[in-house]
Amino acid sequence: MTFSICVRERYTDDAGDGQVRFGVAVTTRLPGVGALCPFASERGAVATQSHTNVDLGRKGLEYLADGLAVEDALDALLAADEGRERRQLHGVDADGTFAFSGDECGERFGHRVGQNYTVAGNLLVGPAVLEDVAAAYESTAHGEAPLAERLIDALAAGQDAGGDKREDLPVQSAAVLVERTEEPGRLGPFHDDLRVDATETPIADLRETFEAAVRGHEDALARYDVDE
Incomplete structure (x- = not known):
């Protein structure tokens, strides 16, 4: 039902x-994927999909906050999940990666x-x-564009390769989420948490939403005294 990407990037503020930023982006041929699959915090990013178990994402972030490595956190959650063979779960933290299908x-x-x-x-x-998706992200991993924008580009590459095979389901969705270690709890860029919940053109609409968010933020800064 879904394809997604989780990333970790180190940068200097x-x-x-x-600092470290974590991002996750996902799309599917069903509505509302942004409420179910992508999870991120200043400790890491997780995506839960296939027969989705939202608790794997929520508890995964809780375990990371408690200091567990992403491999240990997600593996422990799967070990306790009776439906594990129907799950896909993957993610990154500050040092490691984990992926299970x-x-x-x-x-x-x-x-x-x-x-x-x-x-x-x-x-x-x-498999393409x-x-x-991987090749598109790798080609921009050290680029200057915002991570959210580059993750949308990665989703677009997967969509161009054919994406989800269920062409009989026209209503689709997509989401992108970015968190960072820089001042945890501080309001981040307004383009770092975006969703398109029901559309027939999810990637194009997510990109348009990103561009509108950037433009709207710039307009607000130019016209009003907005605290960032």
């Missing part, structure tokens, strides 16, 4: 301090683990979807 995830499913990222999908037209 305006004060010269080292159960044997009962349906047709044409799989995952990829790269340097600082994970990709997973199921019910895909073929995951390969193209």
